[in-house]
Amino acid sequence: MSTIDWLVMVGTITLIALYGWWKTRGIQNIEGYLRGDNELPWYTIGLSIMATQASAITFLSTPGQAYEDGMRFVQFYFGMPLAMIVICVFIVPIFYRLRVFTAYEYLETRFDLKVRLLGAFLFLLQRGLAAGITIYAPAIILSSLLGWSLYWTNVVMGTVVILYTVSGGTKAVSQTQKQQMIVIFAGMIIAGILVIMKLPPHISLDSATSIAGALGRMNIIDFNVNPNDRYTFWSGITGGFFLMLAYFGTDQSQVQRYLSGRSITESRLGLLFNGMVKIPMQFFILFLGILVFVFYIFVKPPIFFNTPTLNKAKQNPQYTAQLVQLEHAHERAFVSRKKAADTLVLAQKIGDIRKIEQAKIQLRSAHAEVQKIRVATKLVIKKALPRAETKDADYIFITFVMDMLPVGLVGLLLAVILSAAMSSISSELNALGATMTIDFYQRLFKPDASPTHMLRASKAFTVLWGLIALGFATFASLLDNLIQAVNILGSIFYGTVLGIFLTAFFLRWVRSHAVFVAALVAQAMVVVLFLNTQLGYLWFNLIGCTLVLVLAIIFDPVLGGRASSQTEKAAP
Amino acid sequence: MPDLSKPSDSPLVQSKPEVPQDNPSAARSNPHRPELDDVPPILGSWRNIYILNMVIFAVLVALFVLITRIYS
Numbered sequence A: 001m002s003t004i005d006w007l008v009m010v011g012t013i014t015l016i017a018l019y020g021w022w023k024t025r026g027i028q029n030i031e032g033y034l035r036g037d038n039e040l041p042w043y044t045i046g047l048s049i050m051a052t053q054a055s056a057i058t059f060l061s062t063p064g065q066a067y068e069d070g071m072r073f074v075q076f077y078f079g080m081p082l083a084m085i086v087i088c089v090f091i092v093p094i095f096y097r098l099r100v101f102t103a104y105e106y107l108e109t110r111f112d113l114k115v116r117l118l119g120a121f122l123f124l125l126q127r128g129l130a131a132g133i134t135i136y137a138p139a140i141i142l143s144s145l146l147g148w149s150l151y152w153t154n155v156v157m158g159t160v161v162i163l164y165t166v167s168g169g170t171k172a173v174s175q176t177q178k179q180q181m182i183v184i185f186a187g188m189i190i191a192g193i194l195v196i197m198k199l200p201p202h203i204s205l206d207s208a209t210s211i212a213g214a215l216g217r218m219n220i221i222d223f224n225v226n227p228n229d230r231y232t233f234w235s236g237i238t239g240g241f242f243l244m245l246a247y248f249g250t251d252q253s254q255v256q257r258y259l260s261g262r263s264i265t266e267s268r269l270g271l272l273f274n275g276m277v278k279i280p281m282q283f284f285i286l287f288l289g290i291l292v293f294v295f296y297i298f299v300k301p302p303i304f305f306n307t308p309t310l311n312k313a314k315q316n317p318q319y320t321a322q323l324v325q326l327e328h329a330h331e332r333a334f335v336s337r338k339k340a341a342d343t344l345v346l347a348q349k350i351g352d353i354r355k356i357e358q359a360k361i362q363l364r365s366a367h368a369e370v371q372k373i374r375v376a377t378k379l380v381i382k383k384a385l386p387r388a389e390t391k392d393a394d395y396i397f398i399t400f401v402m403d404m405l406p407v408g409l410v411g412l413l414l415a416v417i418l419s420a421a422m423s424s425i426s427s428e429l430n431a432l433g434a435t436m437t438i439d440f441y442q443r444l445f446k447p448d449a450s451p452t453h454m455l456r457a458s459k460a461f462t463v464l465w466g467l468i469a470l471g472f473a474t475f476a477s478l479l480d481n482l483i484q485a486v487n488i489l490g491s492i493f494y495g496t497v498l499g500i501f502l503t504a505f506f507l508r509w510v511r512s513h514a515v516f517v518a519a520l521v522a523q524a525m526v527v528v529l530f531l532n533t534q535l536g537y538l539w540f541n542l543i544g545c546t547l548v549l550v551l552a553i554i555f556d557p558v559l560g561g562r563a564s565s566q567t568e569k570a571a572p
Numbered sequence B: 001m002p003d004l005s006k007p008s009d010s011p012l013v014q015s016k017p018e019v020p021q022d023n024p025s026a027a028r029s030n031p032h033r034p035e036l037d038d039v040p041p042i043l044g045s046w047r048n049i050y051i052l053n054m055v056i057f058a059v060l061v062a063l064f065v066l067i068t069r070i071y072s
Helices: A003-023 A031-037 A042-051 A056-069 A072-075 A080-098 A101-111 A113-146 A149-196 A206-215 A234-236 A241-249 A250-258 A264-298 A309-315 A315-352 A353-384 A393-404 A409-445 A451-472 A482-506 A512-532 A538-559 B026-031 B046-071
Strands: none
Touching: A003 A042, A003 A113, A003 A409, A031 A149, A031 A451, A042 A149, A042 A250, A042 A264, A042 A409, A056 A072, A056 A113, A056 A149, A056 A264, A056 A393, A072 A234, A072 A241, A072 A264, A080 A241, A080 A264, A080 A482, A080 B046, A101 A113, A101 A241, A101 A315, A101 A482, A113 A149, A113 A250, A113 A393, A113 A409, A113 A451, A113 A482, A113 A512, A149 A250, A149 A264, A149 A393, A149 A409, A206 A315, A206 A353, A234 A241, A234 A393, A234 A538, A241 A250, A241 A482, A250 A264, A250 A309, A250 A409, A264 A315, A264 A393, A309 A315, A309 A353, A309 A512, A315 A409, A315 A451, A315 A512, A353 A393, A409 A451, A409 A482, A482 A512, A482 A538, A512 A538
């Protein structure tokens, strides 16, 4: 990496952090620290919500996901627009009227303390673990680029983010996220333009898309009803809807973002802005992966994108010859595939349908050969380095950035990834600290603590959760594709939490003991299903949520508990 | 250990019922709680804004179906 790239990367990140600090200097109260003094306009809320969801994982894994699996991942976000509307209609007004710091406070108003603590506990559990993965993702890039140990990269990255988050509070988080999103949008647009410019002169955008389509990468919409398929229209619109409803409606890292708005109107507009922009944004990031995929049909890609691991495997003398042989075979297969792609483009230009179909068959066959060699290489690497991670999807986009982009833009793209990481981690740590402070520490042990004491406690708990996330980040390398790992983790817990909240909102007669036991049973059943079935993970949101609702209705006549309070009954 | 079946009595988490909860128009104009303002800035009502949101989604899905059919 050149000095200019370092200057661009460090300069961008430092300027954003300084801007956040300057805009929020002098925050001395818990209202400002946790709710931003209710000053934020809709566009800051909207960008902040998007920045919280779009972590470094989004920019590392998503193009890799498109490269390996095509565009169908975009369906994951199909539940979002409707979820945003439901949250705007039912959830935002209740949270505003009750003037809560955390979403879980509402559960005590509606049910009782144990339900509130259960909701808050499930949030802490899954978000604490997810925060670990959020720290780990950019650490892979840096360790891979600079040859540092992954462990120490995690530690240094995590420590920097913890310090930044603790000093700022929620207002600084939102203000910096606005700038970070501007850098992210600019960086991704520039990257998109450059990938198109890097394609061979005879490959137009239409030809590139056709090649990707012939190789099954333009599968944006899939109406297949098989529940074992992870990404289909139906899983997105149902499971995705429940996941988004749970994430934006009950996850404190998001609730805290829109509760810092000037008014209900500003929060609603921020959420709806997110609902409208998120799907096109994900489409664009996935399409970037498709363009990188087509680019590597014409420019020889590495046989394995995690090059340091490949080189390490080659150093094992028992497997060196085998890997070199595979590299030669890969070279030959690449040339055949490139030739087949050229033939397809030519046939399309002539417009001969028979030749187009023949060329497509040839291209698919040549691509299958390349894939076969890649799979064989991964098996050899696994034998040479039994502890090595052989999934290289997360390295694809960053390899392209490092190898193909000009000086200066490499630094900008790294700043994009680091900005995304910082924005997500800061929101998560901020929310974890807030929940720990308000729902556990203040509620259980210090009900009469002064605001100054609570501010100090909030900062201390943010540090504590930062350290826990850091600990978990150390083990994240054992997980599959990173973005899927975060989403799977979310889906296991979100269904139950959402079930509790939906019971609170819509099943007004159900009482506290019933919903509490229903949530425990539902969570146990979801974990058992996850461990013993091959169900697509998005369905766990629907299953967990439905189980809570149904079981709460069944248990209520037997278990009962406390009914809604007067204050809560007044809410819409 | 606190009683798990009683609601919070903390000054930090108490609701502030100065707004008449059963009267939405009062919430819109309440000078003590400006954050409860929920007047839609465009299209006349929130319902119309939500419909716009869903129309944009439907257009996107239709576009995606078209792209999938053309290129797959």
